[in-house]
Structure formats: C-alpha cells, structure tokens
Amino acid sequence: MSDIQKVMVFGAGISGKGAAAELAKQGKTVFLYDDSPKTLEPELEAALAAKGGGFVCGSLEAVLNQVQQVVLSPAVPLNLPALQKAQAAGVEVITEVELAWRNYPGHMIAITGTNGKTTTTTLVGEMLKTLPVKTAVGGNIGFALSKEVVGLDRNSWVAAEVSSYQMEGIRNFCPDVAVVLNLTPDHMERHKTMDEYGRCKRNVFINQTARQVTVLNYDDPEVRTWGKYSKGTLCYFSRTAVLPEGVYMKDGSFFIKWKNTAAEICHKSELQIFGAHNEENVLAAIACGFFAGVTPEDMRQTLLDFKGVEHRIEYVTTINGVPYYNDSKATNTDSVIKALEAFSGGHIILLAGGHDKMTPLEPMMRLVSEKADLLILLGEARERFYEAAVAAHVPAIIVVDTFKEAVETAYAKAHAPQVVLLSPACSSFDMFHDMGERGRYFKKLVRDLAKEAH
Numbered sequence: 001m002s003d004i005q006k007v008m009v010f011g012a013g014i015s016g017k018g019a020a021a022e023l024a025k026q027g028k029t030v031f032l033y034d035d036s037p038k039t040l041e042p043e044l045e046a047a048l049a050a051k052g053g054g055f056v057c058g059s060l061e062a063v064l065n066q067v068q069q070v071v072l073s074p075a076v077p078l079n080l081p082a083l084q085k086a087q088a089a090g091v092e093v094i095t096e097v098e099l100a101w102r103n104y105p106g107h108m109i110a111i112t113g114t115n116g117k118t119t120t121t122t123l124v125g126e127m128l129k130t131l132p133v134k135t136a137v138g139g140n141i142g143f144a145l146s147k148e149v150v151g152l153d154r155n156s157w158v159a160a161e162v163s164s165y166q167m168e169g170i171r172n173f174c175p176d177v178a179v180v181l182n183l184t185p186d187h188m189e190r191h192k193t194m195d196e197y198g199r200c201k202r203n204v205f206i207n208q209t210a211r212q213v214t215v216l217n218y219d220d221p222e223v224r225t226w227g228k229y230s231k232g233t234l235c236y237f238s239r240t241a242v243l244p245e246g247v248y249m250k251d252g253s254f255f256i257k258w259k260n261t262a263a264e265i266c267h268k269s270e271l272q273i274f275g276a277h278n279e280e281n282v283l284a285a286i287a288c289g290f291f292a293g294v295t296p297e298d299m300r301q302t303l304l305d306f307k308g309v310e311h312r313i314e315y316v317t318t319i320n321g322v323p324y325y326n327d328s329k330a331t332n333t334d335s336v337i338k339a340l341e342a343f344s345g346g347h348i349i350l351l352a353g354g355h356d357k358m359t360p361l362e363p364m365m366r367l368v369s370e371k372a373d374l375l376i377l378l379g380e381a382r383e384r385f386y387e388a389a390v391a392a393h394v395p396a397i398i399v400v401d402t403f404k405e406a407v408e409t410a411y412a413k414a415h416a417p418q419v420v421l422l423s424p425a426c427s428s429f430d431m432f433h434d435m436g437e438r439g440r441y442f443k444k445l446v447r448d449l450a451k452e453a454h
Contacts (some may be wrong), residue, residue, distance in 0.1 A: 026103075071096055078093065097170065114332065136149065217237060237284055336425045348372045
C-alpha cells in the first residue's frame with residue numbers, strides 16, 4: 001500500500017516510538033497515539049510535527065478517521081471495537097513487526113515461544129555476528145524491529161524475538177527461519193483460549209514456503225504437531241531423542257545432522273548457562289545459526305563465550321554461603337517451573353507474585369512444594385498464590401507487603417545450602433514499569449545486603 005500517507009501508530013512505547021520515527025523519515029504524516037499522556041523526545045516530536053503529525057491522546061476514533069493505516073504496538077489488542085470498525089472502513093491494521101518486515105530487504109530469523117525467546121534470540125544474534133555481513137537483533141527483546149532494520153542490505157541477517165501479541169496483526173511477514181520453542185499457558189487475559197494463543201504463535205511461519213525453514217521443538221507435545229500447519233522446510237530439535245535429521249543431544253553433546261552435514265558442536269558441561277530449558281534454547285540457536293550459514297566452529301565458540309541474558313536465572317552474588325539469582329523474566333508459571341528444575345539440589349527460597357496473569361497454578365505449586373524450603377509471596381497475586389500454595393502443601397509460606405520486605409525476609413531466613421531465587425510467575429506492572437526494573441531493583445537490594453554482611 002505505497003499510497004499510504006497518513007498513519008496512526010497506536011502505543012507510545014519502545015516499538016511505537018521506533019515505528020513512528022521511521023515512518024516520519026519515509027515522509028508519512030504520523031499520529032502517535034496513546035491512551036495516557038506521554039512526553040516525547042524532542043527529536044521525535046520535531047520529526048512528527050515536520051510532516052503534520054504529532055502525539056495524540058484523546059479520541060481514538062477521531063484519529064482513525066484521518067488515516068489509511070494503523071501500526072499497533074504489542075500491548076494493543078487487534079480486537080478493539082474501534083480498530084475493527086476502522087478495518088471494516090478500509091483502514092489497514094498491522095503490527096510493528098509487519099511494518100519492519102515490509103521495509104527490510106535482507107534475511108530474518110524470527111523466534112517465538114512461551115519461554116526462552118530472549119535467551120535464544122540473543123544467542124542467535126551473537127552467532128550472526130560471526131558472518132561477514134551486517135546483522136542486528138530486535139523485536140520483543142527490547143528494540144523496535146522497524147528501527148533496527150534501517151540501513152541493512154539484502155545480504156544482512158536479523159534475529160527477531162516475536163511475541164504472540166506481535167504476531168496477531170501480521171499480513172505478509174515471512175522470515176527465512178521461523179522458530180517455535182514451546183507452548184504453555186500464558187497471556188490468557190488477552191488471548192482467552194490456548195487455541196487462540198497457539199494460532200497467534202503459528203503466524204510466525206504461516207506465510208512460509210519450501211524456500212524457508214520452520215524450526216520446531218520435537219519435545220513439546222503440542223509444538224511437535226505443528227508441522228502440519230507449515231509449508232516451510234521442517235527442522236526439529238530435541239534434547240531427549242536422537243533425531244535422524246535435525247538438531248539433537250546425545251550423551252550431553254549438541255549435534256546437527258542435515259543433508260550432507262553432520263557435526264558435534266560442544267558438550268553441555270562447557271557452557272556457562274545451565275538447565276534443561278537452556279539446552280533447548282541452545283539446540284534452537286544451533287539450528288538458526290546453521291541455516292544462516294554460521295560454521296560449526298563459530299557456533300561452538302559463541303556458545304562457550306555466552307554468559308546468558310540479564311534477568312533470566314542471572315547470578316547476582318553470594319551472601320554467607322547463599323547464592324542469589326534474579327529470574328525477573330519469569331513472568332509465567334512455566335518459566336518458574338523451568339527455573340526450579342534448573343536447581344537440581346532444591347533448598348530454594350522462592351520470591352513470587354506480582355500482577356496476576358490468571359494462569360493455572362497447580363503444576364507450579366506442586367514443584368514448589370518439592371523444591372522450595374520457603375515461598376515468599378508479594379504483589380497483587382499474593383492471595384490467589386497463597387491459596388494455591390496451601391492446597392499444594394508448600395512447607396512454609398510468608399506473605400509480605402513490599403518488594404523490599406520480600407528480599408529482606410529471604411535474607412533473614414536463608415542459610416547454606418539454600419538458594420534465594422526471584423522467579424515471580426507474574427508480570428511486574430503492579431509495582432514496576434517492567435520486569436527489567438524489577439530485576440534491577442532486586443539486584444540493588446541484594447548487593448546492598450551483601451555490603452552490610454561484609
């Protein structure tokens with residue numbers, strides 16, 4: 001739709017601002033809309049004003065009546081009545097990643113799944129850096145994809161983390177490599193059903209042909225069946241089965257076997273990250289690296305150098321023999337299960353709670369009762385979590401009012417060989433701007449306690 005001149009970008013977060021800036025550079029009149037007042041950076045404000053646009057906070061319908069296209073930030077659901085009415089009137093509604101895709105001439109790897117997206121995308125981004133071409137990382141990882149692809153040529157490679165929200169409003173989006181890591185209940189407050197959540201995830205590969213590759217987790221019983229929905233070339237990865245073709249683990253080592261290639265990449269004992277979930281992330285990253293043309297030697301070195309990502313089972317420090325881990329990225333119950341499983345020795349003091357996503361708690365709490373010596377609950381979710389913990393016979397539960405109180409309580413109760421783990425199973429919006437702010441505050445509190453202890 002090259003005749004589009006007036007565009008509304010809905011949502012003034014990272015993605016929205018990035019999209020608005022790039023659309024203004026293309027000469028479009030851009031109205032950046034948000035339902036609450038925002039202060040824009042002077043450079044962005046001037047760029048929008050120069051083309052007759054600007055920030056708008058007020059009547060959504062009034063803006064929709066002026067534009068030919070709407071670009072949605074991830075937080076904005078596609079099923080808003082005003083948006084559906086606009087679509088019926090001929091306004092094109094797309095997501096920011098669709099916009100990025102249309103403006104990008106090069107190669108793309110798109111990674112989705114309930115958990116592991118950021119670790120896998122970051123790892124793939126590091127692998128891509130070994131190629132003799134321009135590369136970038138963007139999307140749900142915290143960088144607007146439409147901004148990151150600017151200036152890249154047709155030979156370049158981009159690693160994109162994409163969420164179910166971002167996949168709701170795609171039209172032509174078709175990455176060279178599409179990855180689905182796993183599927184467990186999440187975002188039910190938005191998608192309502194697992195069927196709809198899964199449908200949005202499958203959009204990552206829905207436009208592929210045999211020229212593109214669909215990478216699926218063989219060990220996930222639902223994702224394994226999704227090959228029937230893809231017209232792409234299928235590649236599976238597994239940590240539990242030795243596959244006749246694909247990426248797999250055998251005797252603790254990572255292997256790839258594809259057409260005329262067979263290579264052992266490295267052994268899990270050589271990695272700086274740990275846990276079964278990270279083994280799956282590594283397998284998926286190897287598949288991505290391979291199809292992008294990264295050599296087995298460069299994949300090996302990248303894996304050995306990789307220290308993990310911030311806020312995902314991130315080691316903070318040890319106080320009086322007790323290690324503290326920041327897992328603020330664990331915003332759903334399945335993430336917490338993976339974190340608990342990563343600590344094979346148990347004896348965990350778990351800090352959980354926040355803004356409740358209303359996902360089922362029973363499987364998580366069963367594991368908490370086995371692995372945790374103490375569960376400390378906080379945030380909006382603490383009452384529902386408390387009831388589920390009692391029903392699961394969690395051995396000890398303390399409910400607190402503030403985040404600081406939660407950390408100080410853990411410090412007061414912890415002794416070796418215990419581990420203190422922040423793994424909330426909730427989003428952070430009841431107390432913090434985002435999970436990053438929550439994780440950084442946790443690390444600050446822990447480090448302050450470490451100074452006192454010393």
